[in-house]
Amino acid sequence: MTTTKLTVREVFSYLDAIAPFYLAEEWDNVGLQAGSLDQDVEGIVVCLDPGGEAIRRATEMSPSLIVSHHPLIYRPLDSLVTDSYPGKYLAALCQNTISLIAAHTNLDKAAGGASDCLAQRLHLQETIALLPEGRSYKLVVYVPEADAGKVRTAIGDAGSGMIGNYSHCSFESEGVGRFTPMSGAKPAIGEPGVGEAVKETRLEALVTEDRLNAAVSAMLRAHPYEEVAYDVYPLRRRERHVGLGRIGLLLQPMTLERFRDLVARNLGAPCRLAGDSGRLINRVAVCSGSGSSLIDEAAKQGADVLVTGDVKYHAAGAALELGLAIIDAGHAGTENPVVDYMYAMLNQAFEDRGVRMGSVYGEEAWRLE
Numbered sequence: 001m002t003t004t005k006l007t008v009r010e011v012f013s014y015l016d017a018i019a020p021f022y023l024a025e026e027w028d029n030v031g032l033q034a035g036s037l038d039q040d041v042e043g044i045v046v047c048l049d050p051g052g053e054a055i056r057r058a059t060e061m062s063p064s065l066i067v068s069h070h071p072l073i074y075r076p077l078d079s080l081v082t083d084s085y086p087g088k089y090l091a092a093l094c095q096n097t098i099s100l101i102a103a104h105t106n107l108d109k110a111a112g113g114a115s116d117c118l119a120q121r122l123h124l125q126e127t128i129a130l131l132p133e134g135r136s137y138k139l140v141v142y143v144p145e146a147d148a149g150k151v152r153t154a155i156g157d158a159g160s161g162m163i164g165n166y167s168h169c170s171f172e173s174e175g176v177g178r179f180t181p182m183s184g185a186k187p188a189i190g191e192p193g194v195g196e197a198v199k200e201t202r203l204e205a206l207v208t209e210d211r212l213n214a215a216v217s218a219m220l221r222a223h224p225y226e227e228v229a230y231d232v233y234p235l236r237r238r239e240r241h242v243g244l245g246r247i248g249l250l251l252q253p254m255t256l257e258r259f260r261d262l263v264a265r266n267l268g269a270p271c272r273l274a275g276d277s278g279r280l281i282n283r284v285a286v287c288s289g290s291g292s293s294l295i296d297e298a299a300k301q302g303a304d305v306l307v308t309g310d311v312k313y314h315a316a317g318a319a320l321e322l323g324l325a326i327i328d329a330g331h332a333g334t335e336n337p338v339v340d341y342m343y344a345m346l347n348q349a350f351e352d353r354g355v356r357m358g359s360v361y362g363e364e365a366w367r368l369e
């Protein structure tokens with residue numbers, strides 16, 4: 001049995017589906033940072049930082065791909081010096097046929113992404129985004145009644161109509177579509193020069209930006225008409241499960257000190273605590289990485305505690321003034337769970353292509369000998 005070689009392009013498309021790159025913050029730099037979309041991939045290394053250890057492992061599997069959370073090229077380069085950061089790593093990538101894709105704030109915000117991984121590791125319930133976003137659209141198409149089922153299934157299978165834990169959500173109403181084929185037209189119903197009236201179904205479904213192109217393509221393929229009448233409306237609603245940070249509830253209230261111990265145990269990371277350790281907590285906000293910017297929002301939404309990393313002395317003080325306790329589990333401590341998630345997702349997606357896999361946690365990343 002021969003399997004076609006996996007390319008960087010295929011992995012890129014997959015990443016764009018599970019952590020859409022459009023979600024990245026404007027200041028961020030995500031996507032392909034080194035190598036080529038056409039390069040073959042025999043191994044994938046997932047990591048927080050594309051440093052020496054990730055490159056060493058990727059070199060053993062070359063041609064390979066590093067999927068990193070933090071970008072290697074963050075600000076525009078003013079030189080490419082190969083004996084200092086980041087030039088030495090970029091040179092090593094190019095010399096060893098290793099491509100690099102960064103999935104940073106897009107992965108932080110994505111459903112199932114970095115903050116969701118953190119929330120799940122702490123067993124939070126009823127979790128939603130602290131700052132919901134994510135663009136969505138209403139796809140509306142007019143289709144002859146007899147073909148409505150086929151088109152409905154096609155757009156649902158392409159990922160439209162996802163609402164919470166429900167898939168294939170749609171709405172239909174009946175009406176009459178009218179058209180007159182002009183000369184040169186090859187109508188599925190009717191003939192050129194004769195006005196036609198057809199019983200049609202107006203089929204509508206919600207679709208998020210990352211699924212929009214796939215849903216429209218699937219709809220056009222399934223529709224019998226030569227020229228399809230359809231609309232795509234941008235919506236103002238925000239996807240509750242996409243965006244920065246997460247907020248949810250504990251299975252049962254516990255003291256802050258006990259929760260700190262649970263966080264430390266479940267993340268395998270030492271935790272700094274700011275707040276009254278005997279206080280009972282229930283509502284928990286989390287943000288993977290550096291989440292001090294979400295202190296105000298977490299307090300506003302009634303969180304008892306924010307679990308994040310990189311919290312400075314004055315930021316912790318400001319949080320306490322707002323009645324919000326802080327558990328600082330470190331930048332890598334709060335992001336390492338997403339390494340496991342990405343490893344599992346990519347392994348599941350591409351294991352039948354014979355790809356070797358590796359992963360590197362935050363603390364192991366640096367040094368290129």
Ligand SMILES: [Zn+2]
Pocket residue numbers: 070288289290331335
């Ligand atoms: Zn980070």
